[in-house]
Amino acid sequence: MVLQEKLDSFKRQKEEIKSFKDLGLCDELVEACDSLGWKTPTQIQVEAVPHALEGKDLIAHAQTGSGKTGAFALPILNALLDFHSKQGYKSAPIFFALVLSPTRELAIQIASQFEALGSGIGLKCAVLVGGENLMQQQIALGKRPQIIVASPGRLVDHLNNTKGFSLHMLKYLVLDEADKLLDVDFEKALDDILNVIPRDRHTYLFSASMTRNVKKLKRACLRNPVLIESSSKYCTVDTLKQQLFFKPAxxxxxxxxxxxxxxxxxxxxxxxxTCYATRLLSLMLQNLNIRAIPISGQMTQPMRIRALNKFKSGECSVLVCTDVASRGLDIPAVDMVINYDIPQDPRVYIHRVGRTARAGKSGFAISLSTSSLSSRVTSFVFFITGKTLSEYDAQEEQVWLLFERVTESKRLSLKKLKEIGGTKKRRGGDEDDEDIERYLGVKGKRSKLGKRE
Structure with a gap:
C-alpha cells in the first residue's frame, strides 16, 4: 500500500510538470532553455531531472531524439551554478563534470549543447577526441573548463601525457550511449578512467538501448541508482514508417x-x-547526379566534420555512412534512413532508424533485402520492435531500367577508388583528404556520367 501511494504521488508530480521551471531548475537555466526554443520538457527530462537534482545516480533508457542530452546537462549545470552561489565562482573546481561518448561526432554535439545552455553563465567546455591536435586540446584544458566531453581513448592519452591534468576533483560522470561504452571495445580505457576519478561522485548512464548485464553496470560504480525507462528495451517511435524493399541481389x-x-x-x-562501401556508393551516386558524401571511421576527423557539415547545411542531400553515424547524432532534417546493409545487432537497427522521425517529426526507414532474406528481416524487426514492415511499393520494370546506368557508374567508381588507393599509398598525410573529396565529387568536379554539381 505504501509503495502504491508513492507511485501515485510520483505520477501526479509528473503530470504537474509543464515547464522547465516546474522541474526545479534555477532561473538562469530556465531562461537558457527558453532562448533555445525549448518550451516544455520531454518525457525523459521530466522523469530524470528531478531525481538528478536530488543527487541520485541514474540509469536512463529512452528513445533516440527524446532529449537525453538535456536530461543530464541541465542538472549538471544547475549543480554548477549552485556551487558558484554557495562557494563563489573562483572557488568552483575545474573539470566539474566529465561526459564520455563512443564517437567523436557525438562528443562534439554534446559539447555544443552544453555551450548553448551555458552561454549566459560563462561556461567553458573542452572536447577531447581522437583525430584532433593533441597540443590544442592541452591548451583548452589549460583554460580551466568546467565540462569535459571526451572519447575514452583520447582522455586516457591526456591523463597519461598532459602535465598537471587530473580528474581527482570530478563531481559528475556521464556515460552517453552507455551500452556501447560498457562493451569490450572500451573496457580497458574505461577501467583506466574509473580508476583515477573519485568514487564519491554522481554517475549518469544514458542510452537508447541499455544493457541488462549487471556485471557491466557494476563497472560504472553506481550508488543506488534510479532506473528510468521512458520506453521499452528496443522500440521505435510511432511517427516512423518502416518498410522493406526486397528484390534480387x-x-x-x-x-x-x-x-x-x-x-x-x-x-x-x-x-x-564497411568503410569501403561508403566511398564506393558515394562515388557511384555522385556519378548519377545524386549529391552524396561519405562518412566513416577511416576518415580523418577534419574530413568527417566537413562531411557532416555539408550534409547538415544541405549542400549534400545523402550521407552514406557506417555505424559511426548511427548513435546520438542530432540532425533534425533527416527525412529517411536506408539500410543498404541490414545490421545483425538489434541495438544497431534501433540507433540507425533513430536518426529520423526525431522530436515528434515523421520519417521513413527502408531496409534493402534480397528475396531470400525478406522473411528473416521482417521477423527480425518484428522481434525487436514489435512492429511489422510494410513492403516498399515499386515497379520492378522501373528498377530494371536503371540497371545499365547504375552498373556503368559502379564500374567507373571502382576504377576511381583504385586510383585513390594508389595515391594514398605513395603519399599519405592530410593532403589526401582533398584528393578523396575531389574524387568523390564534393568539390564540384565534373564526372563522366553527370554534370557539374
Missing part, C-alpha cells in the same frame, strides 16, 4: 538509386557495413 544498387530518385526532395542517411 543484383538489383540492390538499382533499388538504392530508385528510392533516392523517387524521394529526391528528402535528406537521407544510407547505412553500410
Amino acid at each position: 543484383k538489383l540492390k544498387d538499382c533499388c538504392l538509386v530508385y528510392i533516392l530518385t523517387e524521394m529526391s526532395g528528402c535528406t537521407s542517411m544510407v547505412f553500410t557495413r
